[in-house]
Amino acid sequence: TTAMExxxxxxxxxxxxxxxxxxxxxxxxxxxxxRKNIGKDLSKVCMPVTMNEPLNTLQRLAEELEYSELLDKxxxxxxxxxxxxxxxxxxVSGYSSTYYxxxxxxxxxxxxxxxxxxxxxxxxxxxxxxxxxHPPISACHCKGEKWVFWQDARLKTKFWGKSMEIIPIGTxxxxxxxxxxxxxxxxxxxxxxxxMTGQRWMDHYGEKIIKNKDITCxxxxxxASYWSTRCHDVLGSVLxxxxxxxxxxxxxxxxxxxxxHPPSAKCIWRPGSMPxxxxxxxxxxxFAVELNELTPDLRTALPPTDTRFRPDQRxxxxxxxxxxxxxxxxxxxxxxxxxxxxxxxxxVYQPRFxxxxxxxxxxxxxxxxxxxxxxxxxxxxxxxxxxxxx
Ligand code: PIF
Numbered sequence: 001t002t003a004m005e006x007x008x009x010x011x012x013x014x015x016x017x018x019x020x021x022x023x024x025x026x027x028x029x030x031x032x033x034x035r036k037n038i039g040k041d042l043s044k045v046c047m048p049v050t051m052n053e054p055l056n057t058l059q060r061l062a063e064e065l066e067y068s069e070l071l072d073k074x075x076x077x078x079x080x081x082x083x084x085x086x087x088x089x090x091x092v093s094g095y096s097s098t099y100y101x102x103x104x105x106x107x108x109x110x111x112x113x114x115x116x117x118x119x120x121x122x123x124x125x126x127x128x129x130x131x132x133x134h135p136p137i138s139a140c141h142c143k144g145e146k147w148v149f150w151q152d153a154r155l156k157t158k159f160w161g162k163s164m165e166i167i168p169i170g171t172x173x174x175x176x177x178x179x180x181x182x183x184x185x186x187x188x189x190x191x192x193x194x195x196m197t198g199q200r201w202m203d204h205y206g207e208k209i210i211k212n213k214d215i216t217c218x219x220x221x222x223x224a225s226y227w228s229t230r231c232h233d234v235l236g237s238v239l240x241x242x243x244x245x246x247x248x249x250x251x252x253x254x255x256x257x258x259x260x261h262p263p264s265a266k267c268i269w270r271p272g273s274m275p276x277x278x279x280x281x282x283x284x285x286x287f288a289v290e291l292n293e294l295t296p297d298l299r300t301a302l303p304p305t306d307t308r309f310r311p312d313q314r315x316x317x318x319x320x321x322x323x324x325x326x327x328x329x330x331x332x333x334x335x336x337x338x339x340x341x342x343x344x345x346x347x348v349y350q351p352r353f354x355x356x357x358x359x360x361x362x363x364x365x366x367x368x369x370x371x372x373x374x375x376x377x378x379x380x381x382x383x384x385x386x387x388x389x390x
Contacts, residue, residue: 020319053104054317058115075146100283141368214241
């Protein structure tokens with residue numbers, strides 16, 4: 001280990017470990033929760049904090065940028081087919097962190113909760129906000145030096161008894177102004193297996209189609225099966241305007257993506273190594289460990305609605321399960337009261353940093369209103385009126 005790592009810091013200058021391993025809590029309650037709520041919309045059920053990991057869905061969206069260097073590289077690649085292959089690698093890379101992560105669910109953010117992630121080392125600034133409570137919708141926007149990434153995420157769940165399917169609704173967007181590119185895609189279905197007993201694990205399957213002008217990339221995520229070696233396989237093609245394959249892509253979402261045909265294929269993405277004892281720390285990657293870190297400079301710059309200030313999530317991170325549970329209940333109650341006040345006053349809730357754009361494929365899409373970063377510097381969030389979420 002290096003001196004920095006010994007000081008609890010990673011090469012990036014961020015923390016390299018959570019303050020505390022995941023507490024042993026037992027898994028029994030999941031049974032009774034599911035049994036009591038059969039057929040119900042699970043997003044309307046209050047889950048115990050022990051089902052959570054100390055990250056929320058806004059931070060999970062930021063996590064999709066762990067391999068943002070693929071976007072940097074795409075933004076410097078003149079060949080549009082190679083550029084598409086790099087965008088495809090990026091769209092696959094976002095799944096790799098789920099390989100060790102099926103055990104817990106992210107916190108459901110409170111309405112109006114925000115999360116920013118400024119990474120000077122990676123050259124991006126990310127902001128996300130919970131824009132709807134029922135159904136839960138998270139919107140985010142991220143500006144790199146030469147690209148922009150944005151999406152709104154919403155999901156449907158299907159409970160099958162032994163497993164649960166998560167069907168994402170929403171569009172992922174990447175634009176690269178230099179080439180006038182606008183890539184769009186939607187996510188594939190995810191499935192949590194062995195939800196009640198045994199070792200939980202996650203799978204992702206279905207077809208993902210990435211579009212940009214007249215170039216398309218088709219990516220097929222194979223459904224894992226007990227007798228197949230094609231577990232976690234991803235196969236794809238970059239197609240020209242006539243549907244002719246220009247590049248062949250293959251790999252596994254937890255191992256990497258290659259372009260070409262073996263043995264001469266070129267690796268275009270491979271996930272980083274996991275931190276030590278990751279299995280004791282919720283299966284978080286190095287990047288995930290850093291997401292909820294609250295440094296002194298952030299403490300003064302962030303709006304009070306930022307997830308890093310959310311007490312129940314912080315308490316869980318510190319291993320104080322009972323206190324975290326009590327806080328979760330209190331915050332949910334406060335949120336219900338705010339909702340009731342709005343109802344009584346006839347006030348329609350307006351998100352602060354995103355606005356509802358046109359309807360897209362039967363669902364609303366959300367776009368950034370571009371006010372966050374200006375407000376952050378002038379007048380600064382200590383001078384603005386902010387929602388009191390906790
Ligand atoms: C509460 O959220 P929870 C409920 O929404 C509750 O209805 C509400 O009260 P209200 C509370 O204020 C909320 O805090 C419910 C639900 C929503 C998500 C993220 O956190 C899930 O208690 C993403 O839980 C799943 O959870 C991705 O959470 C998994 O939206 C990888 O939908 C679920 C259950 C998903 C189970 C996954 C199991 C994994 C082991 O009175 O205002 O309505």
